[in-house]
Amino acid sequence: MKQDVVLLIEALHKHREIISDAFHQGRVYRTEENNANLERLHHLRILTPDIHDSFQLRASLRDFLRRTLSTDCLFAVGQNFGDLFRRLSYLVDAYTKQKQTGDDYDTQRYEDEICEMNSDIADHIRDEITGLQTLVTTRFGTISGVAEKRQQNEYYLTRARSIAELLQAFHFSDLAEQMAGHLEISHSFRRHLVDQMPIFLTSLSAICHTLSQYLFEFRTIEKRSQLIRTLSHHMHKNPGWQFDEVGERPEPPIWLRMATPLITQTNPDIGFAPQTELLAEIAASIADGPQPMTTRKRDATPVKLQQTDRHLEAPPEPLIKKAARKFFAYASASTAGVSAKQWYRANSSRLPDINARFWLEQVLAHHHRQGPKASWSIVLHGHKDPVFTGNIHIADITIARGNGYRIAMKPQAQETGI
Amino acid sequence: MLERIAPALLKGNFVCETTDREGFRWLKTDAGQTIANNFFTVIERNLTQTAGGQAFYLTWGRPGAIDRQEVRKTFAQIKQSTRPVIEFLTLIMDAGDPDCSPSPGDYIEYPALLKTITENAALTESLRKFSMLGKEFAVTDMTARAMLDRVIDQMVRWGYLILTEKEGEIYRFTGKLDYYYEIIGFLKENTPEITTPEEQETKKNQESLL
Numbered sequence: 354m355k356q357d358v359v360l361l362i363e364a365l366h367k368h369r370e371i372i373s374d375a376f377h378q379g380r381v382y383r384t385e386e387n388n389a390n391l392e393r394l395h396h397l398r399i400l401t402p403d404i405h406d407s408f409q410l411r412a413s414l415r416d417f418l419r420r421t422l423s424t425d426c427l428f429a430v431g432q433n434f435g436d437l438f439r440r441l442s443y444l445v446d447a448y449t450k451q452k453q454t455g456d457d458y459d460t461q462r463y464e465d466e467i468c469e470m471n472s473d474i475a476d477h478i479r480d481e482i483t484g485l486q487t488l489v490t491t492r493f494g495t496i497s498g499v500a501e502k503r504q505q506n507e508y509y510l511t512r513a514r515s516i517a518e519l520l521q522a523f524h525f526s527d528l529a530e531q532m533a534g535h536l537e538i539s540h541s542f543r544r545h546l547v548d549q550m551p552i553f554l555t556s557l558s559a560i561c562h563t564l565s566q567y568l569f570e571f572r573t574i575e576k577r578s579q580l581i582r583t584l585s586h587h588m589h590k591n592p593g594w595q596f597d598e599v600g601e602r603p604e605p606p607i608w609l610r611m612a613t614p615l616i617t618q619t620n621p622d623i624g625f626a627p628q629t630e631l632l633a634e635i636a637a638s639i640a641d642g643p644q645p646m647t648t649r650k651r652d653a654t655p656v657k658l659q660q661t662d663r664h665l666e667a668p669p670e671p672l673i674k675k676a677a678r679k680f681f682a683y684a685s686a687s688t689a690g691v692s693a694k695q696w697y698r699a700n701s702s703r704l705p706d707i708n709a710r711f712w713l714e715q716v717l718a719h720h721h722r723q724g725p726k727a728s729w730s731i732v733l734h735g736h737k738d739p740v741f742t743g744n745i746h747i748a749d750i751t752i753a754r755g756n757g758y759r760i761a762m763k764p765q766a767q768e769t770g771i
Numbered sequence: 772m773l774e775r776i777a778p779a780l781l782k783g784n785f786v787c788e789t790t791d792r793e794g795f796r797w798l799k800t801d802a803g804q805t806i807a808n809n810f811f812t813v814i815e816r817n818l819t820q821t822a823g824g825q826a827f828y829l830t831w832g833r834p835g836a837i838d839r840q841e842v843r844k845t846f847a848q849i850k851q852s853t854r855p856v857i858e859f860l861t862l863i864m865d866a867g868d869p870d871c872s873p874s875p876g877d878y879i880e881y882p883a884l885l886k887t888i889t890e891n892a893a894l895t896e897s898l899r900k901f902s903m904l905g906k907e908f909a910v911t912d913m914t915a916r917a918m919l920d921r922v923i924d925q926m927v928r929w930g931y932l933i934l935t936e937k938e939g940e941i942y943r944f945t946g947k948l949d950y951y952y953e954i955i956g957f958l959k960e961n962t963p964e965i966t967t968p969e970e971q972e973t974k975k976n977q978e979s980l981l
Contacts, residue, residue, distance in 0.1 A: 499870045570874065573823070577872040577952055578864065580959055583967045585861045588854055596850045596958065608953050611845050612816050612829040614783030 364397050372410065375400065376418050380407040434519055437477065441470045445531050448538065467538045471545040478520070478549075482556045485513055489563050499578065503571040510564040517557040520550060673707055676700070677719040681729070681752065690732065690753030716750050730755025772797045773806055780811075780818070780829050785930060787826035787946025789876050795946075798827050822953040825875045826946025849954060852929055855904045856951055859926055862888075862897050875948050879932065881923065881940035889915045898922065 365372060368390050375381045383391055383406045391408050394400040400408040410418075448463035488509060493502045529547060532539040588594060621632050684691040693716045697709060704712070720731055732751040738744040776786055776794045786794050797803040798818070807818045817832040831838060863873055866887045888894040898918045901908040907925050910917045923942065926932040931951065932942045959965050 498868065574872050574874060575870065578870050579967055580952075580955060581857060581860050581864065581872050583965060584955055584959065585857050587965045588857060596846075596853055597962065598846070605842050606957055607819060607830060608821075608950060608957070609842050609845055609849075610830040612783070612831050613841055613844065615781040617778065617781060 361397060361399075364394065365399065368394055368399075372399065372414075375408065375410045376415065380409045382407045434474070434477065434481075434516060437470070437474050438519070441467065441474065442528060444470060445528060445538070448535070449531065452535070464535075464538055467532075468541040471538075471541045475545040475549055478516070478553050481516065482553065482560070485509060485560045486556070489560055489567075492567065499571055499575050503568065503575070506564055506568050506571055510561060510568060513557050513560045513564060517554060517561065520553055520557070672704065673711070673715050674719075676704055676707075676712075677715045680716065681719060681723070684729075684752040685754050687753055690730070690751040693750040693752060694748075713747055713750055716752070717747075720752070728755055729753070772803065773810060776807065777810060780807075780827065781816075783829075785821075785826040785828045785945060785947040785950065787875055787949075789933060789935075789943045789945045795827065821946060821949040822956070823875075823949040825949035828947075828950065851905070853954070853958075855901065855908065855922075855925070856929070856931065857955070858897070858901060858904065859922060859931075862894065862922075865897065866891075866894055873944050873948065875944050875946045877944045878935075879923075879942040879944075881919075881942065885916060885919055888919060 371381055371387060371390055371394065380403050381387065381391065381400075391400060395402065395408060398411060399414060401411050403409045409415075444463055444467045448460065448467060451459040451463055488505075493505050529539075529542065532542050621628065623629065623632060680691070680693065680696050683696065693713060694709065697704065697712045720729055723729060730753045732753075733745070733747050734749040734751070735745050735747040738746060772794060776791065776798065779786060779791065779794070784790065786798060788795050798807060804818065811818055811829060812832055815832045816829045818827055819830045820827055831841060860873060863879065863884075864871065866884055888898055895915055898915060899913070901918060901922050902910060902913075908918075908921055910921050923932065927934065927942070930947045931945060933945055935941055935943045
């Protein structure tokens with residue numbers, strides 16, 4: 354006998370792939386490769402022949418796998434409560450009849466059966482509720498795939514609702530009245546079922562509520578998964594794709610109006626008497642921070658300047674400046690005034706690379722540097738610019754030693770100047 | 772409760788079952804919402820719930836004109852994170868249940884995720900591609916662990932994940948994920964060129980009929 358079990362389990366293990374396929378796909382079709390193995394499994398009563406030259410798992414093994422793997426959703430699970438209640442109703446009727454006939458033996462037998470039935474029904478309801486609660490708590494954790502989870506969810510929701518409806522109908526039936534006159538069975542009935550009914554109904558109602566929520570969630574999850582896949586696919590197909598400028602819409606969506614984070618910082622109110630003590634405690638408990646870094650001033654070391662015999666030589670005076678200085682020295686002797694342009698022409702050989710315009714600018718600059726104290730009299734010969742009326746074109750400058758700082762202007766026909 | 776929730780919301784955080792269970796449940800009550808709204812209205816902010824009702828956050832409550840600069844700033848941040856978050860969610864789905872998009876409150880077991888990614892060349896490649904999505908994901912060490920660490924850290928920084936168990940390295944998705952789903956839902960609705968396979972099929976059928 355023991356050997357039979359070992360042989361069976363070995364066969365199950367050896368042909369696990371076939372058994373798994375038959376379980377998940379409903380049936381396996383005969384092929385040349387699997388023909389011998391199928392026959393062997395058929396012989397061991399693991400598979401049974403099906404239509405179209407195929408095999409399916411025997412019901413007992415299929416049920417075992419479904420129960421173990423918790424995927425038995427689409428088929429009956431637990432007890433058929435309708436049958437149990439019908440049986441209870443029948444027993445109560447029979448008990449009442451026997452009681453009337455005065456058959457004590459049968460009356461006692463029915464009484465015991467009714468008491469057992471009350472207890473059985475209560476246990477089965479409890480088991481059913483516990484099973485449903487486990488599924489709800491784990492969110493059908495043992496089942497893979499949202500579609501399958503949703504299908505199971507729908508099944509269990511229908512089942513939980515049917516049981517709740519059945520219990521409510523039973524609760525209001527005339528069974529309680531029938532048992533009312535019989536102490537033992539009415540006590541058992543009340544204790545096992547009537548008193549427990551509100552608890553059963555509340556639990557079932559909670560389960561239904563959670564399952565309804567899950568059903569909605571599973572549908573949402575399915576939709577969202579599709580959305581994520583679609584967007585991911587779109588983004589891979591279009592690497593440069595960018596989100597449209599939704600922010601520029603007249604009425605941006607609510608999620609775009611998210612408030613900018615606010616950084617808050619508070620300080621203790623040390624003047625608030627009730628908290629002074631607490632703050633002092635806190636302050637005392639804070640460890641000393643690192644000592645402030647002290648920096649020692651380094652004594653100033655006198656820098657000894659080594660005297661050398663070398664002295665700094667001033668850079669040579671530019672030629673143009675030297676010329677301007679000489680021109681003003683020459684003009685200082687004249688009271689009638691000296692024309693800068695004439696002096697330039699007379700000394701042009703000594704002023705190579707310096708044009709007339711640059712020379713006039715230098716004369717003006719030299720005059721400006723000397724300032725009013727030098728008492729030069731200066732007359733500008735030129736005309737106003739026809740377009741830029743704030744500017745003047747200077748053709749020549751007459752410099753003379755005067756009694757005060759004076760700038761005069763004499764109109765002159767257009768000529769090269771500044 | 773307000774004294775605990777208000778600073779978190781003002782800092783720009785999302786309050787949800789994962790980040791603050793009690794606070795979230797308090798905000799779900801009418802009384803809680805009234806108290807919070809009265810407080811935030813004074814500082815021109817509104818308490819707002821995500822479309823899926825999984826989290827609360829603050830929006831501008833200024834009457835009148837919309838502050839375009841603020842809107843642009845928020846939009847720039849969203850734009851920056853849209854693609855990496857999509858890639859991350861795809862990675863999580865591929866490593867776990869391909870049909871099951873993560874929901875707020877879902878767990879990520881880091882060691883298990885890393886193992887799955889390391890053992891699957893396609894997933895490792897997906898992870899490697901993150902480095903091309905911005906400097907936030909750039910790593911010098913190109914091992915799967917270093918890359919995954921970087922991605923997870925960034926998701927935590929953006930507020931989509933929080934570390935709930937340090938020893939077991941278990942992370943949970945926050946309610947901000949609901950906010951993100953709201954954004955991509957809007958994106959899908961308002962971008963005609965983004966179509967699901969079913970929509971593409973329908974379009975093809977319609978074209979063939981015409």
